[in-house]
Amino acid sequence: MxxxxxxxxxxxxxxxxxxxxxxxxxxxxxxxxxxxxxxxxxxxxxxxxxxxxxxxxxxxxxxxxxxxxxxxxxxxxxxxxxxxxxxxxxxxxxxxxxxxxxxxxxxxxxxxxxxxxxxxxxxxxxxxxxxxxxxxxxxxxxxxxxxxxxxxxxxxVGGENPENVIILEILPEKQKTAIDFALTEQLLGIKTLCLTKVKKKGKKLYYENNGEPVEIKRIYNRVIFDELDKTPDLVTEFDFREEVDVKWITHPNWxxxxxxxxxxxxQHQFVPKSYFLHEFPEDESLENFVLKPLFSFAGSGVNLNPTKEITNAIDDKENYILQRKVTYEPVFEDINGDFSxxxxxxxxxxxxxxxxxxxxxxxxxxxxxxxxxxxxxxxxxxxxxxxxxxxxxx
Structure with missing residues (x-):
């Protein structure tokens, strides 16, 4: 290209x-x-x-x-x-x-x-x-x-003082995306905080800075529910499902x-046809589709070659889709003449x-x-x- x-x-x-x-x-x-x-x-x-x-x-x-x-x-x-x-x-x-x-x-x-x-x-x-x-x-x-x-x-940040705005993540220093947190901190002057460091009093959220409480007014949210579920031993004072006096950027429901x-x-010519698994038509062939769980992240749980045995074994079919396969074209030539x-x-x-x-x-x-x-x-x-x-x- x-x-x-x-x-x-x-x-x-x-x-x-x-x-x-x-x-x-x-x-x-x-x-x-x-x-x-x-x-x-x-x-x-x-x-x-x-x-x-x-x-x-x-x-x-x-x-x-x-x-x-x-x-x-x-x-x-x-x-x-x-x-x-x-x-x-x-x-x-x-x-x-x-x-x-x-x-x-x-x-x-x-x-x-x-x-x-x-x-x-x-x-x-x-x-x-x-x-x-x-x-x-x-x-x-x-x-x-x-x-x-x-x-x-x-x-x-909106109209708030940057000290009242945080990037929220689970164990941020261990995330592959930690460099983005660091660059966002530099760009906006805000802090990255682990969910375990958030304090709660009534409907207010806080974090400690040099031993002093700082109110959290806006949360740049990077926590994924999928990862929360995979970290059951996480000790926190604050549950996402509680009503708190904070502005979510962006709200977790989205x-x-x-x-x-x-x-x-x-629908669009550049949108491959997709079906919920429980609504997959009998006249379509599974071999033309990729099976994807609705709410997985970073490609986890994707099956490139689903079979009847695999789809029949899924109980919560409404939480999966079948998306028509597309063929990625190797058009990006490297220095050895191979293509990505x-x-x-x-x-x-x-x-x-x-x-x-x-x-x-x-x-x-x-x-x-x-x-x-x-x-x-x-x-x-x-x-x-x-x-x-x-x-x-x-």
């Missing part, structure tokens, strides 16, 4: 520059990325970008038209959090880079979430790619850094409402008074494995891992 830039990048690439890229990221974050950094950016044409945006805008319009009571059905009873909001603060949408039946490279929707992704890291990643390979500045994101910062600060739950409800596949995540924010979300940045993932998730890559491959997409004229 975009042969001119791919050729120049591959000519300029060296192991030393790759190490320089990683070193600068580590220096900026004060911590090494906990995931593999791809050697290469993803180059995509403006035409492909237009297809991405067309599909995204269509999906956003369809979501806005879905009744609130339908979205409420997505939230498991044991996960409902009080004081829901009319819309989420974040919206991210993942597309596989595929080849259509007529041979064109096109996006195909894979997943969508109302959950924050690596906003601060991806902006830093893009800037760092441009530092190491200056020619990339010609096709970089046109949003100035200060505008990006202003958008995120307005969304997450993790469920904008999720794989919506895929069977959406990729997907791209568009990172939107959705301010409370805005009719539609605003696109801030993107996140790319590259692989040579069957699944895009970075955990499935072979250790000795190149052009794999976390990346960033640049769009230019083809």
């Amino acid at each position: 975009i042969p001119k830039y791919r050729k120049q990048f591959n000519q300029e690439f060296s192991p030393e520059k790759y190490q320089q890229l990683k070193d600068i990221l580590t220096q900026k974050g004060g911590i090494e990325p906990g995931f593999r950094i791809s050697e290469s950016p993803i180059f995509l044409t403006k035409d492909f970008e237009n297809k991405l945006l067309d599909a995204s805008e269509s999906v956003i319009s369809q979501i806005k038209a879905i009744p609130a009571e339908t979205l409420q059905k997505a939230i498991p009873e044991n996960c409902k959090v009080p004081n829901d909001t009319d819309q989420p603060h974040f919206f991210t949408i993942d597309f596989g880079i595929c080849r259509s039946e007529n041979g064109e490279i096109e996006p195909q929707l894979i997943e969508l979430q109302a959950f924050p992704s690596l906003y601060a890291f991806q902006k830093t990643f893009e800037n760092t790619f441009c530092e190491v390979y200056p020619f990339l500045s010609d096709i970089r994101n046109t949003m100035p850094h200060e505008t990006f910062k202003s958008y995120l600060k307005d969304l997450i 993790f469920f409402k904008i999720s794989k739950f919506l895929l069977p409800l959406l 596949k990729a997907e791209i995540r568009l990172l939107y924010i959705w301010r409370e008074n805005d009719e539609r979300p605003i696109l801030l940045e993107n996140l790319g993932r590259m692989t040579k494995a069957a699944m895009i998730n970075v955990d499935f890559n072979k250790k000795d491959a190149i052009w794999i891992g976390s990346s960033n997409a640049f769009f230019g004229e083809g």
Whole structure:
């Protein structure tokens, strides 16, 4: 994709520059990325970008038209959090880079979430790619850094003092995304806090700073219920399901409402047909579909080759979907003449008074494995891992 830039990048690439890229990221974050950094950016044409945006805008319009009571059905009873909001603060949408039946490279929707992704890291990643390979500045994101910062600060910190705003996570220092927390702290002047450090008095939440209580007024939430369930011995004073006097950014209910739950409800040429497992038609063939649990995270529980035996053994069929398989096209050539596949995540924010979300940045993932998730890559491959997409004229 975009042969001119791919050729120049591959000519300029060296192991030393790759190490320089990683070193600068580590220096900026004060911590090494906990995931593999791809050697290469993803180059995509403006035409492909237009297809991405067309599909995204269509999906956003369809979501806005879905009744609130339908979205409420997505939230498991044991996960409902009080004081829901009319819309989420974040919206991210993942597309596989595929080849259509007529041979064109096109996006195909894979997943969508109302959950924050690596906003601060991806902006830093893009800037760092441009530092190491200056020619990339010609096709970089046109949003100035200060505008990006202003958008995120307005969304997450709002009008509060940054000391009253926290990033909330479970054991944040052990998360693969810890570098994003560190970069967000630098960008916005807020603290990252483990759920175990949150104190509760009445409906107020606090944390201790130098022995003094500091009230928490806004929570930039990075806790996933799925992970909460997997950490049963976590000792906390605060339960998500309790009513507390705090502003959620974004409200935890939206993790469920904008999720794989919506895929069977959406229609577009770049949205593969999906069904809830209990509604799967008899005239469709399982071999053409991927089985996905509704609320798993980072690819866990996905079955690329479901069978009748597997689907029949599932009791809670309403919590699974079958999504028509798409074929990721290996179009990203490495220095050895091998090709990687990729997907791209568009990172939107959705301010409370805005009719539609605003696109801030993107996140790319590259692989040579069957699944895009970075955990499935072979250790000795190149052009794999976390990346960033640049769009230019083809």
